[in-house]
Amino acid sequence: MxxxxxxxxxxxxxxxxxxxxxxxxxxxxxxxxxxxxxxxxxxxxxxxxxxxxxxxxxxxxxxxxxxxxxxxxxxxxxxxxxxxxxxxxxxxxxxxxxxxxTDVTGFLANLDAEAPGWDVDCSSAAVIGAGGAARAILVGLAERNIAEVKILNRSADRMQALVEEARNWGFRKVSGRLLDDKPGVLSGEALLVNTTSLGMVGQPRLTIDLGGLRERAVVSDIIYAPLETELLADARARGHRISSGLxxxxxxxxxxxxxxxxxxxxxxxxxxxxxxxxxxxxxx
Ligand SMILES: NC(=O)c1ccc[n+]([C@@H]2O[C@H](COP(=O)([O-])OP(=O)(O)OC[C@H]3O[C@@H](n4cnc5c(N)ncnc54)[C@H](OP(=O)(O)O)[C@@H]3O)[C@@H](O)[C@H]2O)c1
Structure with missing residues (x-):
């Protein structure tokens, strides 16, 4: 043995x-x-x-x-x-x-490797999802002193609970909104992270209007199967730097x-x- x-x-x-x-x-x-x-x-x-x-x-x-x-x-x-x-x-x-x-340090280490300098001048970020992975990522964003975060989720109760909790983690502003594909859901964020299973092999794709993101924003998806989700492919086509879950x-x-x-x-x-x-x- x-x-x-x-x-x-x-x-x-x-x-x-x-x-x-x-x-x-x-x-x-x-x-x-x-x-x-x-x-x-x-x-x-x-x-x-x-x-x-x-x-x-x-x-x-x-x-x-x-x-x-x-x-x-x-x-x-x-x-x-x-x-x-x-x-x-x-x-x-x-x-x-x-x-x-180690999800927190894993997420940060990967973002540092794949999108170096992502947190320089990143004053606001949006996180899609309100489950365990979203919590870990928000803790990571607080560690890096990101000032404002927006939490987007399908169910309102889970989103609201995480918004209330994250308000104690040192952010200047934490807001929440329901996840939908309407224009204007994003507004000036320098980082977008998908933490839901949407876009994973066998799951429906994540549909969100990326138009509101900052021009040099980084888009990250913590899904690794497929290696590049449709969200990441869309973001790449728009000229954003991307980071995948692998x-x-x-x-x-x-x-x-x-x-x-x-x-x-x-x-x-x-x-x-x-x-x-x-x-x-x-x-x-
Ligand atoms: N790359 C990595 O190392 C890594 C590490 C950890 C986790 N992950 C991945 O992250 C994903 C989430 O993990 P978790 O621990 O956060 O799971 P979780 O606690 O069960 O949370 C799931 C989240 O996804 C949302 N969701 C699920 N199905 C949805 C749908 N059809 N439409 C809209 N939203 C939907 C849920 O929204 P509701 O609140 O509305 O249900 C919730 O916000 C998993 O795919 C997992 O494999 C990857």
């Missing part, structure tokens, strides 16, 4: 690319470890967390729908996990469950790998190509 064993838990989890990423790095750095995906039903999560050490695991990633429940089960959480109220990376310390949220996925994985296996891995072009190849195979 490998010395260090890690996992990704979720329900469903079969679509997860995390095992491909971590096993790529395990091979690359010649580490005696393993990383597997485990489907854990919501009603079995508590049992899994109690038993994971006995099964020889040192930690793992957490995906939908478990991120908030694992956060509540942690004895120690990082400041980032506390801000988001959810955990996507856990590990054991003296038998205690500890948790971090980089976020790769960058959020690195801190967990370092915790479990002791090496800070590099998000290389080789890894990127390896995952793109798998995504293409899955779509063909």
């Amino acid at each position: 490998p010395t260090r064993r890690a996992f990704v838990i979720g329900y469903p989890v079969k679509h997860s690319r995390s095992p491909l990423i971590h096993n790529f790095w395990l091979k690359k750095y010649d580490i005696d470890g393993s990383y597997i995906k485990l489907e854990v039903l919501p009603e079995k999560l508590g049992e899994f967390l109690v038993e994971m050490q006995g099964h020889g695991y040192c930690g793992g990633n957490v995906t939908l729908p478990h991120k908030e429940k694992v956060y509540s089960a942690c004895v120690f959480t990082t400041a980032m996990a506390q801000k988001v109220g959810a955990v996507n990376t856990l590990w054991l310390e003296n038998g205690h469950i500890c948790g971090d949220n 980089g976020m996925l790769l960058h959020q994985a690195a801190p967990g790998f370092e915790r479990w296996f002791g090496v800070r891995p590099v998000v290389s072009e080789e890894l990127r190509e390896f995952i793109i190849e798998d995504l293409r195979r899955a779509q063909s």
